[in-house]
Amino acid sequence: xxxxxxxxxxxxxxxxxxxxxxxxxxxxxxxxxxxxxxxxxxxxxxxxxxxxxxxxxxxxxxxxxxxxxxxxxxxxxxxxxxxxxxxxxxxxxxxxxxxxxxxxxxxxxxxxxxxx
Amino acid sequence: xxxxxxxxxxxxxxxxxxxxxxxxxxxxxxxxxxxxxxxxxxxxxxxxxxxxxxxxxxxxxxxxxxxxxxxxxxxxxxxxxxxxxxxxxxxxxxxxxxxxxxxxxxxxxxxxx
Numbered sequence: 199x200x201x202x203x204x205x206x207x208x209x210x211x212x213x214x215x216x217x218x219x220x221x222x223x224x225x226x227x228x229x230x231x232x233x234x235x236x237x238x239x240x241x242x243x244x245x246x247x248x249x250x251x252x253x254x255x256x257x258x259x260x261x262x263x264x265x266x267x268x269x270x271x272x273x274x275x276x277x278x279x280x281x282x283x284x285x286x287x288x289x290x291x292x293x294x295x296x297x298x299x300x301x302x303x304x305x306x307x308x309x310x311x312x313x314x
Numbered sequence: 315x316x317x318x319x320x321x322x323x324x325x326x327x328x329x330x331x332x333x334x335x336x337x338x339x340x341x342x343x344x345x346x347x348x349x350x351x352x353x354x355x356x357x358x359x360x361x362x363x364x365x366x367x368x369x370x371x372x373x374x375x376x377x378x379x380x381x382x383x384x385x386x387x388x389x390x391x392x393x394x395x396x397x398x399x400x401x402x403x404x405x406x407x408x409x410x411x412x413x414x415x416x417x418x419x420x421x422x423x424x425x426x427x
Contacts, residue, residue, distance in 0.1 A: 200356075207354070234418075239323070241404050241418030242357075287356065302416065304349075304357040 201225045202290050204305040212313050217275040219308050221288035224269065228290040228303075233262060233273050236285045236307070245286070246273070278312045285309050316341045320405050320419035327392070327399065327426050335390045335422045337405035343417070344409065346388035350374065351402040351421075360403075363388055392424060400426045 203222045211217045221231075229250045234242035248255040248262045248271070255262050261274045275282055288305045318339040327333045337346065348360040359372030363382040377396025382388055388407075392399045405419040 202356075204356075239421065239423070241318075241320075241406070241420050242416075243418070244416065302359075306354055306356040 200306070201228075202288060202303045202305040204286075204288060204308050206308050207306070208309040208311070210311045210313060211278050213280055214277045217273075217278045217282065217310055217312065219273040219275075219286050219288075219310065221271045221273075221305055222269060223271075223290050225290070225292060225303075226269070227292040230291040231262070231264060231271050232289045232291070232302075233260075234287045234289060234304075236287060242287055275310075278310075280312045280314050283310055283312045318405060318407055318417050318419040320403075320422050322422060323420065325422055325424045327424060329426055330394045332391055332393050333399075333424065335392065335403055335405075335424070337388045337390065337419060338386055339388075339407045339417070339419075340386060341407055341417060342385070343407035344385070345407060346382065347406045347408075347416070348372070348378070348380065348388070348390045349404040349406065351404060357404065360390065399424055 201224050232247040233245040235245045236242040246257050246260045246262050248264050253264050264271045285307045287307045289302050291302050321336045345364045347362040349357040350360055351357050358374050360378050361369055361372050361380040363369035366382055366385050369380050369382050377393055379391045403422045406416045408416050
């Protein structure tokens with residue numbers, strides 16, 4: 199049962215245009231969402247996050263939008279650059295039943311290719 | 315520089331053999347994790363440890379074992395009981411518990427030959 203889904207395995211955009219990566223989730227208990235970026239043969243690196251009490255968080259060229267009613271979040275990259283080409287994972291976290299333990303659930307990833 | 319180091323980067327194993335993947339961190343993080351990445355499956359949690367001498371199974375622990383004798387080290391053993399061991403393995407650490415600030419290592423690619 200995939201609780202965090204990234205339905206687009208790949209995305210190709212032109213340099214300078216906007217990249218929009220999407221992520222859907224099924225568990226309404228998730229209270230924090232993160233995006234990680236991963237280059238081949240390397241570990242993921244944290245990119246940006248958003249709390250469930252917000253609907254938008256911006257950091258430079260990267261903006262994450264959260265629509266809780268639709269259980270959907272998206273990552274916007276503007277303008278896209280060739281160095282942004284990587285796999286992007288969304289992840290979601292919720293507080294466990296013990297009240298102290300969060301669990302991080304990752305999506306399947308989207309491969310972004312930014313064409314020069 | 316603080317960081318998390320996984321070794322080796324590439325590892326080949328014959329069927330039926332156990333193999334141990336190394337993970338060392340000098341970030342003074344309490345919690346450490348092992349994930350497995352397969353094409354189209356995202357990152358799946360194998361084992362995690364929130365403090366020294368304690369660890370718990372993740373979602374896909376069968377065929378794996380871990381130890382946490384030191385805060386800095388969290389080795390993963392892939393045993394012969396793991397039916398599909400060929401994968402990319404990622405180690406991560408965080409300040410405490412399930413803090414949102416995961417730091418990942420660069421990964422180990424394990425191939426069974």
